[in-house]
Amino acid sequence: MSVPALRLRPAWALLKQHHRKMRRVHLRQLFAKDRDRGERFVVEDAGIYFDYSKNRINGETLQLLIQLARESGLRERIDAMFRGDKINTSEKRSVLHVALRAPRDATILHDGRNVVPEVHAVLDRMADFANRLRSGDWKGHTGRRIRNVINIGIGGSDLGPVMAYEALRHYSERSMTFRFVSNVDGTDFAEAVRDLDPGETLFIVSSKTFTTLETMTNAATARDWLLAGLEGDATAIAKHFVAVSTNAGEVAKFGIDTANMFGFWDWVGGRYSMDSAIGLSTMLAIGPDDFRAMLEGFHQMDEHFRTAPFERNLPVLMGLLSVWYNNFFGAQTVAVLPYEQYLKRFPAYLQQLTMESNGKQVTADGRAVGYDTGPIYWGEPGTNGQHSFYQLIHQGTRLIPCDFIAFARTANPLGRHQDMLLANVFAQTEALAFGKTARQVKAEGTPDWLVPHRRFEGNRPTNTILLEALTPAALGKLVALYEHSVFTQGTIWQIDSFDQWGVELGKALARRIIPELESTADPELGHDSSTNALIRRCRKLKGSG
């Protein structure tokens, strides 16, 4: 179906007009006028209580945003994704991460073939390997049990695994050590292995392409480290290296037996792959049953996204609210604030998911967009953030919509900690919405000169995402919620949320500069004057120029 350019859609013009009215309305007024607002602007489904009442919207805003979604063909596009259409147009690929968590008896077609049996065949092989490794049946080259697992990967082949490991640490096998090496900075590898015994260490080399510079460099260093520790016996590789990739040829070239390879497919984007074989480290940490529970959580959210009416569709609402602030209020960022220490890497994970997906300046058919696309996502766990950057959210000049993520129960119920944590979530969203007027500040006896400093304007929008507890299933739901919110936003903006051409130029330039830094003779430099001078200065500082 062809849809008109975003700015020509009737809902766009109506939203523009409507925004002129809404930008002057305070959340204090909206709540005063509508006593049940805090219960009406709520959706509860798939175990998520989503309170979006503290947003600068009313019923009409919602109607218009949903109209915009319809005019943008969101329904058709959701169906197209689930049907396996090649909606990643610039790479001519299907986008089927939803197949990774489909139940065994589901049918999802790719080029006319049902991919679900292949997905489950890989999951079964992963489970078999995980059981053998966790039970000690799979031994290292010297006959010792594997106690340390190091995932080597970067971007989607790292951020998902490390985030999930941290998130589900409570469920993890505590007798084993899990580490993650991503950076080409040698420090990352050196620190990861410094106290480990090669005879007890397994490396998972995770790379969709198996050509990524950082990962292949770290994998080669890992092979050297292992062989140095095991008397140079190359047959040790088979017991200490497994690969996760779509590229069997490159895996074999590296020297990993493809019998020790877990595959996935080009219809899984790197940033959408933590629930594919890229999640092998997660499965080794939490075991196959909990991994499957996580997949079930993902699937529940997929089904919700696919079937719920837009008015009650969590990812659709979240995505549309983001569009509302991004395109009408000019907000440039979204803060994601998990009040759960185990989610400490969740904002970093979301940064790739959201910004690699929606950081685009042309539409899927190559025209300049002419409006803002993906906002900057950032965040830190609460309550820590409250003591650093919240000042700017409360009293700065920028509008920063925030997602507060909270869990009623904790895995570590210590004294009053959890209630204190939750009290802070509710206090922050209340303070951000309602603020404190100059009159209230004055009434507390504050001297006139101090009043402007102590007053809170409020009217800062927030979503509160409340779940019962951070279980594997809950994590799956949460990740899928954001995945589909990104999809919703990308659909409104008519961009391809599944390519990432913007990362290529820097990669190519780095490949050219590496030999210029390494060469013993002075290289002839053909960059701009700044880059040339930096390379020369660096060579001098390290004693090679």
Ligand code: F6P
């Ligand atoms: O450079 C960006 C990127 O291609 C990401 O999209 C991807 O997640 C990451 O690099 C790692 O790629 P690979 O899994 O192929 O090593």
